[in-house]
Amino acid sequence: MKLKKVLGLALSAALSLSLLASCAGGSAETPAPESTTPVEPAPSASAPAETGGYGDFTSGLIEPGQLIMVTNASFPPYEMTDDNNNVIGIDPEIAQAIADKLGLELVIDNIDFDAALISVQENRADVMLAGLTYNADRDLVMDFTDPYATGVQVIIVRGGDTTIAGTNDDLQLVDADGNVLEDIQIGVQRGTTGEMYCQDAHGVDHVTSLDNGSVAVQALLNGQVDCVVIDNGPAQEYVAATSGLEILDGAYVVEDYCAAVDEGNEVLLQAVNTALNELIADGTVQAIMDKYITAE
Amino acid sequence: MDLAQTYELWRGMMRDGVSLEWWQTFFVRFYQAFLEADRWQSYLEGVGITLLTTAIALAIGVALGVVVAMLRTAHDQQRPGRPRNPVLGAANALCKVYVTVIRGTPMMVQILIMGLVIFSSSRNFTAVGALTLGINSGAYVAEIIRGGLMSLDSGQMEAGRSLGLNYFDTMRFIVIPQAFKAILPSLGNEFIVLLKDTSMISIIGGQELTFFARNIVTRTYDAMMPLLGAAAIYLALVLIFTWLQGKLERRLRQSDRR
């Protein structure tokens, strides 16, 4: 066993060294134009001159004068793309407001979620906003800001004879007579906390991870899964667009979203956090939320 | 101080923002990705499913490939001048459509269609994924085998037939064993592609090595360690199979020694 560990360590070390080398090379370049959406600073935003209140954060930036935000724009309404492939949503607008406060130009990279994590950790992006939630494990590789939004995950089911009874750790599938059916299959969107919680509660065999929300909903319509645990925002859209689906009352889980910077980037964390808290305090964040999430 | 205690200590220091040596950070991240909460077991489970999926897909692929290649070769090798067999003609047309469609569409699209449209009532996503990979592989294996059969000197078939052996005996004892030896490198290559392509079934909920690795990414937000770990495991598997293939090739070459 010991030998195995040493061997695995050596192998991983060799691979990670080669990857680190390539990352180091890549981080010196400016972001490729096709994956980047430069956003014009909004002229109406609050005065950008006062960088003093945020400390000297320039050493925490990759490119002077730029705040490079990385995200995975497949999580509406927090981040998504419009018809012209511009990244829009709550997170980009909050990032824009933060950049304005810090007197920086906002640059957005839209890439795969796992790649976005690496991008921040390997200094190719300054900050990641992608509906991130905090936990102790994750704190090792990234530093998280204070929460700025509350994410709610709900359960979508097919309307009809079969329903889901119980919630969270005790999801059960029951027929019209209230008999519990064995072998529930829960559909989740891969990479979400919902996936993690469902796996912990029901075991990996009872959870089917689909690549994105629409595939998960298709599997639900096909009857391949019995319910889908998914963020409330997209859930509302899917249910509105598809007949025969409904959202169960109550939340599956409620948690806070944070922004994150590379582990140890204290100066930038400090600046972003301060700006974020100001935006929360003056109602800007709430205004952005209200713009995208209409009251039900 | 054992590994777990070291991990807890350094992990606490990392979280508190104490700057550690790079190898200490590496150790903590490595421990978190592979050893904490016995996570190595889930990689192991993933390897098992990856291998099983590959084996099932390979069996389906080779079976399909042999049938398609035999049908198409039999059709192409019909004696000129005699009326053509209409059943063979229909089978050949069907095989051609199969090979064209499979080779002309991306694997990822095939997996999505098979998982969500064709087998829309199946809950066993891993099995559907294995089936899709097998059907996909069959088209490539068929072309590899057909190439091997066509490349063999026609004198071998003639010699077999002139001895009074029928078409299928000649194929079975003379043509196929020789063709197999010739195509083994290509088949090995296809097998390696198949092994790595199993990672794609995770898009329809198949649970194999990549799935379990990404599961750990979700938990830790540290993508590098689990992905590197998975890559190292794939590489090790491929190296093992390349070695085995080399052994098999050397054994088959015994009739070449002079």
Next chain:
Amino acid sequence: MIDVEHLSKSFGKNLVLDDISEHIQEGEKVVIIGPSGSGKSTFLRCLNLLEEPSAGTITFDGAVITGPKVDIDAVRRQMGMVFQHFNLFPNMTIRKNITLAPVRTKLMSQAEADETATTLLRRVGLEEKAGAYPAQLSGGQKQRIAIVRALAMKPKLMLFDEPTSALDPEMVGEVLEVMKELAQEGMTMVVVTHEMGFAREVGTRVLFMDGGHILEQNEPHAFFAHPREARTREFLSKVL
């Protein structure tokens, strides 16, 4: 034994055999000579239907074998064929090369076939090669094995398609020797060859083919001493 009636064969628009009729008696040793492209190999390959005739009929032992319902495999079991390039099966030992067909066609049990193989190999002096693979043999040895392989099926007729053309000169003799012995035992043989000495010595009849026709034929001594056709004289003057 074989009756060929109005046999024609064309590959696409290329007419290779043009209305050939010929009769071969049991026990005859017919030697076919002619320039390359004359159709002699195609004629031989039509006899066991490795080439499908475009027109005409072939009758073997009183049965028409060019018809649609003929069991071609059963016909071929009675006609041995030896190829220019030997066509031994490289993936099998010599013994397996010889015994595969008799066993698979249920002509013999494996034990009987092994015994036949041993006897035949001893006859051609290659008994110790039974366990070897074809790649380990010389060209002359391979062709002797190929003859033995055909003989193991106990054929009534042997077809030879330029059996010595791919051999180094010093190996031609050992193959011709085996063929001579076979002729002396009374085997019916049809041989396409460039070996005029063999034609003269072993043949009972020589056919000269050119342009898809049998231009001339005769008993060997008369054929070589007094060729009638100008084309034949021209050909012989080049090869003799």
